[in-house]
Amino acid sequence: MNRNRLSTSPWxxxxxxxxxxxxxxxxxxxxGHGLGASxxxxxxxxxxxxxxxxxxxxxxxxxxxxxxxxxRHWIIPLIAGVVVGGFxxxxxxxxxxxxxxxxPRIGNGTRxxxxxxxxxxxxxxxxxxxxxxxxxxxxxxxxLAVGSWAFMLAAFAGGYLVAWFVRKLWNExxx
Amino acid sequence: xxAPFDWTGIGFYLVNLLLGIGFGVALxxxxxxxxxxxxxxxxxxxLTVLKVMFTAIVVAMLMTLWxxxxxxxxxxRVWIDRTYLASxxxxxxxxxxxxxxxxxxPGTSLVASSNLKIDGFFFIGGLLFGxxxxxxxxxxxxxxxxxxxxxxxxxxxxWLHTTKGMTAVVVTLISLAAFWGSERLxxxxxxxxxxxxxxxxxxxxxxxxxxxxxxxLILVPQPGLSDRLVRLGPELDRTLSRRxxxxxxxxxxxxxxxxxxxxxxxxxxxxADFNLFHLLDAEHRGPGDLTTEFARSIDPxxxxxxxxxxxxxxxxxxxxxxxxxxxxxxxxxxxxxxWLDLYGGLADxxxxxxxxxxxxxxxxxxxxxxxxxxxxxxxxxxxTEIAWPxxxxxxxxxxxxxxxxxxxxxxxxxGGGCG
Numbered sequence: 001m002n003r004n005r006l007s008t009s010p011w012x013x014x015x016x017x018x019x020x021x022x023x024x025x026x027x028x029x030x031x032g033h034g035l036g037a038s039x040x041x042x043x044x045x046x047x048x049x050x051x052x053x054x055x056x057x058x059x060x061x062x063x064x065x066x067x068x069x070x071x072r073h074w075i076i077p078l079i080a081g082v083v084v085g086g087f088x089x090x091x092x093x094x095x096x097x098x099x100x101x102x103x104p105r106i107g108n109g110t111r112x113x114x115x116x117x118x119x120x121x122x123x124x125x126x127x128x129x130x131x132x133x134x135x136x137x138x139x140x141x142x143x144l145a146v147g148s149w150a151f152m153l154a155a156f157a158g159g160y161l162v163a164w165f166v167r168k169l170w171n172e173x174x175x
Numbered sequence: 176x177x178a179p180f181d182w183t184g185i186g187f188y189l190v191n192l193l194l195g196i197g198f199g200v201a202l203x204x205x206x207x208x209x210x211x212x213x214x215x216x217x218x219x220x221x222l223t224v225l226k227v228m229f230t231a232i233v234v235a236m237l238m239t240l241w242x243x244x245x246x247x248x249x250x251x252r253v254w255i256d257r258t259y260l261a262s263x264x265x266x267x268x269x270x271x272x273x274x275x276x277x278x279x280x281p282g283t284s285l286v287a288s289s290n291l292k293i294d295g296f297f298f299i300g301g302l303l304f305g306x307x308x309x310x311x312x313x314x315x316x317x318x319x320x321x322x323x324x325x326x327x328x329x330x331x332x333x334w335l336h337t338t339k340g341m342t343a344v345v346v347t348l349i350s351l352a353a354f355w356g357s358e359r360l361x362x363x364x365x366x367x368x369x370x371x372x373x374x375x376x377x378x379x380x381x382x383x384x385x386x387x388x389x390x391x392l393i394l395v396p397q398p399g400l401s402d403r404l405v406r407l408g409p410e411l412d413r414t415l416s417r418r419x420x421x422x423x424x425x426x427x428x429x430x431x432x433x434x435x436x437x438x439x440x441x442x443x444x445x446x447a448d449f450n451l452f453h454l455l456d457a458e459h460r461g462p463g464d465l466t467t468e469f470a471r472s473i474d475p476x477x478x479x480x481x482x483x484x485x486x487x488x489x490x491x492x493x494x495x496x497x498x499x500x501x502x503x504x505x506x507x508x509x510x511x512x513x514w515l516d517l518y519g520g521l522a523d524x525x526x527x528x529x530x531x532x533x534x535x536x537x538x539x540x541x542x543x544x545x546x547x548x549x550x551x552x553x554x555x556x557x558x559t560e561i562a563w564p565x566x567x568x569x570x571x572x573x574x575x576x577x578x579x580x581x582x583x584x585x586x587x588x589x590g591g592g593c594g
Contacts, residue, residue, distance in 0.1 A: 035282075038282075084196050090203050101278070115278060118279070121270070122298075124305035134282045147260060158270065162271075163217035
């Protein structure tokens with residue numbers, strides 16, 4: 001029974017966290033770099049732009065380094081793995097189906113709009129901070145970087161500050 | 176061979192793919208394929224985000240510090256995020272807001288999308304948009320992004336003026352306290368449909384193991400610079416004997432004129448020699464200034480060229496920098512003396528070799544293992560054209576060299592275009 005639950009349902013958060021910690025350590029140990037996500041999407045964006053508007057990318061000191069052989073960077077196979085691993089795990093647990101996950105008081109249209117807006121904020125913020133929850137909070141947190149801990153505090157602060165204003169998105173009744 | 180390893184070819188793709196799969200499974204099993212669970216963190220109804228995140232941080236921190244303490248893992252080659260307090264905090268703040276509004280963060284939106292969550296697709300669409308907007312606007316606040324609150328490689332133990340072991344104990348204790356608080360907070364909520372999950376004996380045992388591992392680190396110190404020099408010595412000597420890092424004066428001239436390279440010129444000679452002549456923008460560092468702290472303050476994108484009169488002192492400093500993890504460190508081949516061999520004659524008045532100079536101002540009569548072989552009419556510092564030889568306005572000697580410095584793809588500056 002235990003084994004069956006382990007292969008299908010979400011794990012105890014502490015167990016999932018310990019497993020994630022071992023994966024992060026394995027990244028440090030095997031490769032010397034940590035984990036990441038937004039940096040990979042940045043490279044795909046810069047690489048894509050390099051195909052369409054190469055002159056523009058090459059005159060941008062920010063974009064140029066990201067557009068240099070974007071597919072040869074470690075983060076690309078890593079985020080490909082995230083997609084594969086996430087899919088396999090969800091498929092095994094029967095959670096892989098076409099659906100919109102949202103709070104009970106909003107429709108799909110609102111959820112999609114807010115997901116796009118939230119994604120934009122997160123994307124802009126992640127690049128501003130040179131990393132997201134993966135590259136800054138987890139990787140920098142575990143390597144004790146002061147900036148990453150400041151990032152984490154700021155992220156929680158931003159989240160809690162806005163939470164009250166968007167409570168209708170997620171909660172059952174007005175609080 | 177000490178970890179981490181240099182992966183090439185298929186192994187490089189495979190190891191990163193496998194790490195990514197592990198990461199994806201952990202996120203999905205943590206419940207982060209569901210935006211509602213992530214958002215619940217911010218309404219204090221379900222603190223899974225905090226529990227998973229801090230358990231992962233503590234586990235990875237302890238395992239990494241133990242691997243380093245026992246000599247399996249080279250700390251100088253483990254990536255540590257550089258600290259940019261201003262842009263890092265503002266970025267974190269925006270990302271936190273995005274998480275509540277959008278229900279995901281970049282990594283978890285990939286997991287949600289891989290399980291066909293439509294809100295995940297829209298979040299990724301937003302990410303692409305936000306990242307593009309950032310790339311197009313960052314030039315407007317470039318200094319804020321690159322400089323404000325920049326502290327280089329700055330870790331909590333330095334901030335607290337203590338050891339990594341003590342810091343690990345503090346981080347572990349705070350995390351365990353946060354877990355205890357989370358469990359109390361969640362108990363205020365009505366039990367979820369599937370029944371409440373109470374930490375069992377296994378989880379409590381895990382907490383004890385983490386505590387023991389953290390306290391153990393106080394007794395086993397992290398390797399210091401001399402340990403690392405001994406360990407890395409053979410590798411560094413190989414690099415030096417193959418002359419992979421000694422860059423030709425002509426290459427340095429080209430680097431000085433390449434505005435896409437962030438160049439740091441580190442002059443480690445005696446101050447008297449530095450005052451007589453040094454390269455434009457060179458920083459003088461005495462032996463006492465070359466600490467591990469200094470090495471860690473160097474931006475990883477910077478290209479550091481160390482120079483002494485010949486190569487002796489520069490090589491010693493280069494070794495220490497490399498052992499401290501500065502991978503972009505190089506040595507000026509032949510030092511300042513070879514620089515003057517090449518360009519000294521172009522100055523007006525020219526720098527004169529010691530042997531031919533007759534009684535001019537110089538501090539050359541000191542007994543030193545590595546003397547400056549030229550004399551100058553006065554202490555010029557960088558107030559001479561050969562401190563920054565300009566190929567467009569001076570006839571520099573023709574010279575071919577093998578490029579050694581690893582620099583970014585040069586940016587072509589198209590007329591009229593702006594970033």
